[in-house]
Amino acid sequence: MKKLVVIVLVGLGLVSANTLSYAGVPLINLEGVGGIAFNPLAYTAGEKIEESNKPSKFSLDNVVTSKPQIGTWYVNLKQSKIDWSTVGIAQTFFNRLELSYGYEHISTSFQNNIEKHNFGAKLLVLEEKEYIPAVSVGTVFKHTTYDAAKDSTDFDYYIVATKLIKKVFPKPVLISGGLLSTKGKVLGVLGFDKQRDEVFFGNIDVLPLENVAVGVEYRQGAKFSDFKNADYWDAHIAWFVNKNFSLVAAYVITGNRTGTAATGLGDGVVLSAQYAF
Numbered sequence: 001m002k003k004l005v006v007i008v009l010v011g012l013g014l015v016s017a018n019t020l021s022y023a024g025v026p027l028i029n030l031e032g033v034g035g036i037a038f039n040p041l042a043y044t045a046g047e048k049i050e051e052s053n054k055p056s057k058f059s060l061d062n063v064v065t066s067k068p069q070i071g072t073w074y075v076n077l078k079q080s081k082i083d084w085s086t087v088g089i090a091q092t093f094f095n096r097l098e099l100s101y102g103y104e105h106i107s108t109s110f111q112n113n114i115e116k117h118n119f120g121a122k123l124l125v126l127e128e129k130e131y132i133p134a135v136s137v138g139t140v141f142k143h144t145t146y147d148a149a150k151d152s153t154d155f156d157y158y159i160v161a162t163k164l165i166k167k168v169f170p171k172p173v174l175i176s177g178g179l180l181s182t183k184g185k186v187l188g189v190l191g192f193d194k195q196r197d198e199v200f201f202g203n204i205d206v207l208p209l210e211n212v213a214v215g216v217e218y219r220q221g222a223k224f225s226d227f228k229n230a231d232y233w234d235a236h237i238a239w240f241v242n243k244n245f246s247l248v249a250a251y252v253i254t255g256n257r258t259g260t261a262a263t264g265l266g267d268g269v270v271l272s273a274q275y276a277f
Contacts, residue, residue: 021243022211025174027274028071031118031140031187032088032102037073037234037250037270038187038219039201041176042134042162044098044124045069045090047276066092067277075252079266081109090120098122098138106189115145116189133163142188149191156188157181160201169206174213177202182222186229186263197222211240221255221262230255230264248272 026034026041034045046066068091075084088102102118122138140156160178180199183192199222205215214237221229236250249271255264 022240023243023246023274023276024240025205025213025238027238027246027248027272028069028088028090028100028102030073030075030084030086030088030102030104031120031142032071032086032090032100033118033120033122033138033140034069034090034092034098034100036176036203036205036215036217037236037248037252037272038232039176039203039217040122040136040138040158040160040178041203042124042128042136042160042178044092044095044122044136045100045276046092046098049095064094066095069274069276071272071274073270073272075268075270077252077254077265077268079268082265082268083107088118096124098124104189111147113145114189116187117143128163133161135159135161142184142192144189144191146190149185151183151192151194154183154188154192156184158201172207174203174205174207174215176204180219180222183224184222184229185224185227186265193224193227195224197224205238213238213240223262228262230262234270236270244276246274246276248274 026043029035033040035041046069070089073086084106086104090100092098100120104116106114120140122136124136126135128134137159143153158180162176165173183196199220201219203217205213207213217234219232221231232254234250234252238248240246252270253267
């Protein structure tokens with residue numbers, strides 16, 4: 001799986017080496033959804049369709065869609081001896097409906113080759129205006145192959161608002177936050193609880209340069225009667241190499257490995273490559 005990630009990184013870099021403009025957010029996150037690393041953003045994936053290119057009336061032969069966007073991630077959590085690799089793809093229809101798929105491959109010391117499949121749908125219900133954030137609602141259907149999972153499939157639901165603030169601060173600042181309803185244990189990798197919990201997630205990113213974003217990400221850990229997820233944090237830097245290709249490096253904190261009531265996986269390095277067609 002590591003070799004596959006390296007090949008994808010090199011290949012995408014070669015394909016996009018001669019373009020000059022820059023990509024941006026959303027990225028394709030760990031579960032294939034348009035967002036950052038863990039969290040979704042209200043923005044939908046893929047290049048926005050211009051009004052001049054829209055058909056005058058609906059036709060099954062002329063469905064308006066963005067070009068697809070793909071992303072790969074590699075997470076190395078040394079304390080837990082976990083290698084976590086993902087690949088995801090998303091596409092947006094009519095500038096409103098994002099459909100996505102994400103595949104996760106997790107190698108651990110307690111069970112090799114856990115696989116997780118994520119099928120997502122996100123609807124942009126409010127477009128971003130000068131003083132109004134973009135607002136989206138979404139769901140992700142998840143399935144894990146973890147042997148000890150009592151329930152291996154379930155849905156997450158979320159609402160998220162995102163705003164790029166350009167005039168208030170010296171540099172543009174992206175602020176995003178939302179609420180997630182989930183039964184997932186470790187994002188669903190270890191299966192799903194009978195109970196459901198609602199938690200907060202958020203992102204703040206600053207763009208010191210036109211093609212660089214630096215930020216932090218937070219997701220509150222869902223807590224159930226017999227299982228408690230740790231809070232997740234990451235600090236990241238994204239380099240938008242050109243209009244197609246982006247690279248991301250991050251350091252993630254997923255809670256203490258031992259000595260706490262919540263289930264944590266320790267700290268680790270995160271790398272990602274993103275390509276927008």
